[in-house]
Amino acid sequence: xxxxxxxxxxxxxxxxxxxxxxxxxxxxxxxxxxxxxxxxxxxxxxxxxxxxxxxxxxxxxxxxxxxxxxxxxxxxxxxxxxxxxxxxxxxxxxxxxxxxxxxxxxxxxxxxxxxxxxxxxxxxxxxxxxxxxxxxxxxxxxxxxxxxxxxxxxxxxxxxxxxxxxxxxxxxxxxxxxxxxxxxxxxxxxxxxxxxxxxxxxxxxxxxxxxxxxxxxxxxxxxxxxxxxxxxxxxxxxxxxxxxxxxxxxxxxxxxxxxxxxxxxxxxxxxxxxxxxxxxxxxxxxxxxxxxxxxxxxxxxxxxxxxxxxxxxxxxxxxxxxxxxxxxxxxxxxxxxxxxxxxxxxxxxxxxxxxxxxxxxxxxxxxxxxxxxxxxxxxxxxxxxxxxxxxxxxxxxxxxxxxxxxxxxxxxxxxxxxxxxxxxxxxxxxxxxxxxxxxxxxxxxxxxxxxxxxxxxxxxxxxxxxxxxxxxxxxxxxxxxxxxxxxxxxxxxxxxxxxxxxxxxxxxxxx
Numbered sequence: 001x002x003x004x005x006x007x008x009x010x011x012x013x014x015x016x017x018x019x020x021x022x023x024x025x026x027x028x029x030x031x032x033x034x035x036x037x038x039x040x041x042x043x044x045x046x047x048x049x050x051x052x053x054x055x056x057x058x059x060x061x062x063x064x065x066x067x068x069x070x071x072x073x074x075x076x077x078x079x080x081x082x083x084x085x086x087x088x089x090x091x092x093x094x095x096x097x098x099x100x101x102x103x104x105x106x107x108x109x110x111x112x113x114x115x116x117x118x119x120x121x122x123x124x125x126x127x128x129x130x131x132x133x134x135x136x137x138x139x140x141x142x143x144x145x146x147x148x149x150x151x152x153x154x155x156x157x158x159x160x161x162x163x164x165x166x167x168x169x170x171x172x173x174x175x176x177x178x179x180x181x182x183x184x185x186x187x188x189x190x191x192x193x194x195x196x197x198x199x200x201x202x203x204x205x206x207x208x209x210x211x212x213x214x215x216x217x218x219x220x221x222x223x224x225x226x227x228x229x230x231x232x233x234x235x236x237x238x239x240x241x242x243x244x245x246x247x248x249x250x251x252x253x254x255x256x257x258x259x260x261x262x263x264x265x266x267x268x269x270x271x272x273x274x275x276x277x278x279x280x281x282x283x284x285x286x287x288x289x290x291x292x293x294x295x296x297x298x299x300x301x302x303x304x305x306x307x308x309x310x311x312x313x314x315x316x317x318x319x320x321x322x323x324x325x326x327x328x329x330x331x332x333x334x335x336x337x338x339x340x341x342x343x344x345x346x347x348x349x350x351x352x353x354x355x356x357x358x359x360x361x362x363x364x365x366x367x368x369x370x371x372x373x374x375x376x377x378x379x380x381x382x383x384x385x386x387x388x389x390x391x392x393x394x395x396x397x398x399x400x401x402x403x404x405x406x407x408x409x410x411x412x413x414x415x416x417x418x419x420x421x422x423x424x425x426x427x428x429x430x431x432x433x434x435x436x437x438x439x440x441x442x443x444x445x446x447x448x449x450x451x452x453x454x455x456x457x458x459x460x461x462x463x464x465x466x467x468x469x470x471x472x473x474x475x476x477x478x479x480x481x482x483x484x485x486x487x488x489x490x491x492x493x494x495x496x497x498x499x500x501x502x503x504x505x506x507x508x509x510x511x
Contacts, residue, residue: 005150006180008157009044009080011219012037016190022218024225025070026238033070040074040218042143047078049142054109058083058149061105061159065089065098065120066113067228068205071129071137073214075111076158076205080176083149086158088206090169091116092482097168104362105159105171111137151176159361160208160306171361172306178355182311185331186216197222199246200239202230202253209279212310213248222246232256233263240267247294248276248302251286252486255424258289261447270296278302280486281392281410284325285417286424303327303392308376309355312336313390326389327382337375338382340396345384348396350375381408398489400429400437405467412439415464419456421449426479427470428493430500433507440496441470442479451475472499 012022017037025033035043056062062079064086066072072088079086087105089098098119102110110120114130127140134140151157157176161169199217201224203210217224225242227234230253239247254277258264272294282301290299301324304310313328322328330336334353341347352375359367370377381393394408401407409427416425424444429437441460445451453473460469474495480488500506 005152006176007080007083007148007151008176008179008183008215009077010148011077011183011215012041013190013219013221014038014041017221020195020221021223023070023073024223024242026225026242027067027069027228035070037218043070043074043141044078044081045146046141046143047074048082048084048146049144050140051079051082051084051109052146053142054140056082056084056109059085059156060108061085061087063087063089063102063105063107063110063120063124064112064206065091065110065116066129067091067116068201068210068226069113069129069228070226071111071113072205073224073226076211080157081146081148083151083155085156085173088158088160088211089119090161090204090206091119093169095119100168101161101171153177154358158211160206160211162306170363170366172357173359173361174306174355174357178309178353178357181333181354182212182309183215183219185311185314185333186220188220190221194221195223196243197246198225198242198244199223199248200225200227200235200242200244201248202227202235203249203279204229207279208304208306208310209248209250212304213276217246230256232260236260236263236267236269239272240269243271245271246274246276247272247297248278250279250486251277251282252280252481254290254293255286255444258286258293259423259447264293269294272297274298274300276300276302278304281394281413282325283414283417285414285422287324289423299324301325301327303380303390305351305376305378307357307370308351308353308378311355312351312353316387316389320387323385323389326385326391328390329388330390335375338384339377341381346393347381349378349380349382349390351378352376402429402432402437402439403435403467405465407439407468409439412441412460412464412468412470415468416441416443416456416460416470418463419451419459421445421451422456423447423449424479426487426489426492428489428496430472430493430496431506432471432500433505438471438500438505439468440472440474440499442474442476442492442496444476444479471505472496472503474499 022037022040129137159171275297316329337350338347379396383391394410412427413425423446426442430440432438456473480491482488
């Protein structure tokens, strides 16, 4: 079979995995829903037949607006099986933004859970995961076998929308061919008699992180346990109860877990073997804390993009151990370059991969800005060491100028998190009449600690360049999160502007 004809939904590697538990939905406490690989495959085909019965054609788009659950996974994979394009929608966005996504991607039919029904534009037909009768999920399914759609090299599997922190979310069309290439990088030989590998997915399935790790697990006989949303205590309790050996998520999630010291003391977590952290910068302070939380786990610092794919870095070809904070060594099947930087070994990462999108949906001008002669400019500033390992420096669009010096918030945050009382640090710019912009630090203390703002400033002056020390420091018990569980830098930047004006640092109107 030609590689380009592989359907991204055809990942269960049947019949080998037939009776093995594939997916366990923990949405209802005390009543897990367990499906085997064969049962999941039957649901996928029944969903595809349901689309046929509703007249949804190859290439048309369906929207999925729901928290993580079995039906979400069935709808996603069932759409792909039928050659229909899946559009997972961030349900934390405002109604007007969700309406934009529906119109922009031309969604023909929506699948929702009951609380998210109100987000769907009134002109779009709906199937309710929680409803009964013909309009409910069971009524939609059409049980029976259904041949898989064999895609060509340009056939779309999905359209994922970026988080839209600087404006409306941008649609990223992704092909079966490209996403299957990314998945193949993680295929492992199947050990038929080993059902001990288990993972817990809480990253939202409207985001590449949650979707990709779900497909990686399902294709490698790793049983997926699923929670509808992230809650640090419920997550840790589920990991312990289900004995999950492989975990993934973003730094914010793990930073919130390590604060649950009373719960951690009561749990046995030594069976966790792998922890993958990605989608946002990782600091060595958090790396140390996660290592203490999961003492027998190998911790990986991951990197990927929606536009160019989740497979970019891996192990060194010579077997050299990956340094703790490194993202790894570039995979042989990708092309990379560091551009617009001070040297050949530092700059904005540009990528060309088999998973690369052809461009943003209905946004030719934005595509022209981000794509350069077939290369995708990630906006991530990277550094490459003498052994070829890559390290994240910061986001090019996060960089700001303070008194003529270029500052990357990520670098300041790493330094601040070395302070023994600092658990998390987020640095954002604020307008300043003298310096142009100044760094403002929002600090979440380590459990049991309460650092003074002046102490944090003194630490920064002693351990970093003077021009980079935060002029204002705010101590908080927690920080606002976006819909993808990352810190909401936009909200913190707006607050920093207000604080700078109140402190007399900025007398004019913020830009």
